[in-house]
Amino acid sequence: MELVNNITNWVVDTRATRHICSSKEFFLNYEEVTDEENVYLGDSSIARVAGKGKLQVKGSDGSVIACKSACTAFNQPQYCCTGANNTPQTCPPTDYSRIFENQCPQAYSYAYDDQNSTFTCSGAPNYFHVQNGDDDFGYIHFHVTSDQKPQLSTTGFELASTASSAIDVQAPWKGRFWARTLCSTDSSGRFSCATAECSSGQVSCNGNGAVPPASLVEINIAADGGMDFYDVSLVDGFNLPVSVATQGGTGECKASSCPANVNAACPAELQVKGSDGTVIACKSACTAFNEPQYCCTGAYDKPETCPPTNYSQIFEQQCPQAYSYAYDDQNSTFTCSGAPNYVITFCP
Template identity: 65%
Template sequence: MSKQVWDLNAQAATFTFTNNCPYTIWPGTLTGSGNQLSSTGFELASKASFTLDVQPPWSGRFWARSGCTTDPSGKFKCATADCGSGQVQCNGAGAIPPASLAEFTLAPNSGKDFFDVSVVDGFNLPLSISPQGDDASCKSTSCPGNINAVCPPELAVKGADGSVIACKSACLAFDQSQYCCTDQYGTPDKCPPTNYSIIFKNQCPQAYSYAYDDSTSTFTCGAGANYLITFCP
């Protein structure tokens, strides 16, 4: 059996983050495997863009925090998808659900990248992933719908003004096995879509809406592509 050799000199992928929301957001980054990125969190004004180079092989996720402020003591905190670091940089901490996620596994030169948009951990902002390159087989994916607008009251997270600013997953809201696909529900045949995940899926047909939503929600692209991640596409 031949060994797979990863080319550690593989060209870095450039990720461009664009904020089409009519307000400032604070994207966060979390590395699962591979080299730590040069930024784990940053401010992004409306209509602004920011780029990060990501060296494959790498896996991790990106999201955007909203409603962020700094209190008199200097602690940074966000109304949605906060990472709990108390700073703009997340420093290795992930998003506190509910949060819309862009998830990636970047391959070395000979392999394929895998990516998806996930609302399994709930929803806070619409987003899209668009591969940039010449490979026609690379398709974009997105969660363009505003799930907050159709969020059931029992899943809703409300802001100070009473408006819905995020929507919990049923797993997060109820912590029950049939919604979390755990225990006796821990296989695809035992954990089908629920009335709650279907609400998410209707708004965002390409996004993961629950744990076993792979068939419509996993996308691939040849190694070496760059990616545009747009919030509020």
């Protein structure tokens, strides 16, 4: 429609019966109106309708830079699915919505275009994202726990300082992540590490667990987007700082971290030393002494009979969010639902 006073700018008058513009050049197509027709403006004045057409949004150079929906362009219930047209039965597709539908069949073309346009995803998280924060510690390795859910695509690889790697996983899945340090290959080609060794003789652990001490990230992923459980565990001792955090998901989904260097606070009787005499890992009391009161076995196999010990409290004080002994559940188990991704960082 062309304004009778021929102003040069677009006009949007929310009290008008139609949206109006100053030039027919703004229309995709245009037809003159021969019958007398007027529009009523917000100030009660009347403008004659010179023509009608389909609307485009053009830039200053005349090129089309966007395409409005019919709801935005005309603000009518039949296009906006409002008022008497607020149900799928009373708001079918229109000629305008079909233009969008023809161009992009998978996209919503109007409010009730649900049949081909809504998509769902459930089950596994997209990936584990494993990263080395800032320490050139060597190798990261994975272990699938005793229920033998499907193995990941890799069970070990070298991760340089500040590097990262993503691994896909299929739910349900349950397993552990840890890092091996001070690794080398001997003259026979056998690969081994000074801490968290898995005795496979290779970079890949191939399902073998870590020889303690080892800082662990434990993750139990539920099927169909259910509730996952995850934690940082020092029950098998400590060799490196580590954290686990979620991306996406619903619920609490809090990060769990052991950022401290527990080796610096490790008592002499728990220390593991390297060839140069430095402390490279810290044993748990269970590993060091193999006594029921430290391992929560035998008569000590319940939370009531296996309280924290002086040794477990050293780990607890250094890393309050991590498991310090077998029954340290209160502050150490974390949950997240809705199939999140997991970011595991060594030396955070």
